[in-house]
Amino acid sequence: MSIRIEHLEKCFGTRTVLHDVNLQVDGPLVLMGPSGCGKTTLLRILMGLETADGGNVTGVGNIGAVFQENRLCPQLTAVGNIVLTGGAPDAAERELRALGFGDKDLALPSARLSGGQKRRAALLRALLCPQARTLLLDEPFTGMDAELVAQAAGVICRLTAGRDSILVTHDASAAQLLGWPVVQLHPYQA
Amino acid sequence: MASDSTHAARQPRWHTAAAVVFWVVVWQLGAMALGHGGLFLSTPLQTLQALAVQLPTASFWHRIAFSALRILTGFVLALVVGLVLGAAGARWHTVRVLLGPPMQLIRAMPVASFVILALLWVSSSNLSVVVSFTHVLPVIYAGVMGGIADTDPQLLEMARVYRLPLIKRLRYIWLPGVFPSLCESCIAAMGMCWKSGVSAEVIGLPDHSVGDALYRAKITLSTPDVFAWTLVIVLLSALLSAAAARVLRWLKARLCGEVKAV
Numbered sequence: 001m002s003i004r005i006e007h008l009e010k011c012f013g014t015r016t017v018l019h020d021v022n023l024q025v026d027g028p029l030v031l032m033g034p035s036g037c038g039k040t041t042l043l044r045i046l047m048g049l050e051t052a053d054g055g056n057v058t059g060v061g062n063i064g065a066v067f068q069e070n071r072l073c074p075q076l077t078a079v080g081n082i083v084l085t086g087g088a089p090d091a092a093e094r095e096l097r098a099l100g101f102g103d104k105d106l107a108l109p110s111a112r113l114s115g116g117q118k119r120r121a122a123l124l125r126a127l128l129c130p131q132a133r134t135l136l137l138d139e140p141f142t143g144m145d146a147e148l149v150a151q152a153a154g155v156i157c158r159l160t161a162g163r164d165s166i167l168v169t170h171d172a173s174a175a176q177l178l179g180w181p182v183v184q185l186h187p188y189q190a
Numbered sequence: 191m192a193s194d195s196t197h198a199a200r201q202p203r204w205h206t207a208a209a210v211v212f213w214v215v216v217w218q219l220g221a222m223a224l225g226h227g228g229l230f231l232s233t234p235l236q237t238l239q240a241l242a243v244q245l246p247t248a249s250f251w252h253r254i255a256f257s258a259l260r261i262l263t264g265f266v267l268a269l270v271v272g273l274v275l276g277a278a279g280a281r282w283h284t285v286r287v288l289l290g291p292p293m294q295l296i297r298a299m300p301v302a303s304f305v306i307l308a309l310l311w312v313s314s315s316n317l318s319v320v321v322s323f324t325h326v327l328p329v330i331y332a333g334v335m336g337g338i339a340d341t342d343p344q345l346l347e348m349a350r351v352y353r354l355p356l357i358k359r360l361r362y363i364w365l366p367g368v369f370p371s372l373c374e375s376c377i378a379a380m381g382m383c384w385k386s387g388v389s390a391e392v393i394g395l396p397d398h399s400v401g402d403a404l405y406r407a408k409i410t411l412s413t414p415d416v417f418a419w420t421l422v423i424v425l426l427s428a429l430l431s432a433a434a435a436r437v438l439r440w441l442k443a444r445l446c447g448e449v450k451a452v
């Protein structure tokens with residue numbers, strides 16, 4: 001089932017962030033646009049964390065999300081965080097190792113992981129969530145170097161197959177690596 | 191405050207020991223200066239001697255068991271009720287508003303006033319249960335409310351988006367959020383419940399209690415016994431505070447630790 005966004009409107013006070021946004025998501029796409037154009041707000045509306053002032057959103061299934069922040073339970077390991085949202089522990093460990101986690105990193109509570117490691121764990125939490133039919137990934141490559149971005153892009157392509165996915169990024173080269181359709185979101189100008 | 195406690199935690203143990211020795215010497219000098227064979231201020235040695243006389247007697251341990259059982263019962267009841275009311279207060283504004291005045295009243299009320307009132311409702315032997323319960327309850331209630339307020343809202347949003355079941359939210363998000371504040375409250379409350387419980391016993395004079403022994407020592411002008419019982423209360427309070435902190439840390443590790451795959 002595809003996600004349909006029709007005539008979406010969102011204001012914060014007197015500032016209009018989203019105005020008459022229309023989008024149909026069938027499979028994966030990359031959402032790009034300058035800072036403040038409403039990309040994160042759009043994802044938060046799809047997640048049900050913000051209420052739109054107007055318009056309709058349909059077709060959003062169970063969500064797997066990467067937020068702007070990592071939002072990992074600090075006392076749990078990376079695998080623990082992935083298992084918490086339903087991921088299988090063996091798949092979690094395998095994919096984390098594929099993204100550069102060693103034995104020591106796997107044993108650490110996530111509070112003690114580096115920023116980049118936390119980001120990878122947050123990304124895999126979304127991708128490995130078995131119930132998630134919709135994946136909303138907000139800047140998932142933050143804190144990763146070029147080599148890791150390439151590896152993460154490969155994992156994303158493999159694990160999003162068959163699910164509606166919106167990936168927000170500023171990084172045009174990362175978007176190119178994914179090879180997904182790109183949608184530009186422009187800031188609203190009255 | 192935080193920097194003070196951090197600083198205190200880092201100081202070597204011998205600093206603490208040296209400070210204790212310093213104050214024991216001051217105590218000894220003060221007792222010697224006052225004279226009268228320790229009638230107004232017993233010496234540390236007289237206190238230890240009085241304690242040594244008490245220690246092997248069955249009545250000493252009976253009194254401790256009697257008071258500890260009742261004071262700890264009050265504490266545990268307050269912990270359970272405080273957890274429930276704190277959670278309800280954090281969830282529902284009306285509950286928070288309704289509970290505000292009685293909690294403030296209990297906090298501000300002198301132990302003596304409360305004891306006199308409580309004696310009208312309960313027997314003196316159960317007085318310390320009621321008094322320790324009522325004095326611990328507002329501390330636990332505030333600790334739970336504070337802990338819930340400190341729980342990471344971003345993690346709660348994550349739980350909402352991923353539709354985590356309530357039991358997982360409680361165990362992996364709410365409990366780790368509430369525990370630091372709850373631990374601090376429990377440690378503070380443990381000391382408080384001993385103070386208020388024994389004060390209640392000194393007024394209500396239930397037989398076979400620590401408070402009764404303290405009162406008897408006072409009316410017979412046995413100052414070393416007063417000091418010895420006070421020392422016992424301080425030690426029990428410190429010991430049980432440390433035990434409470436350890437149990438809570440253990441519980442946190444057990445309850446909020448690694449997730450087991452289903």
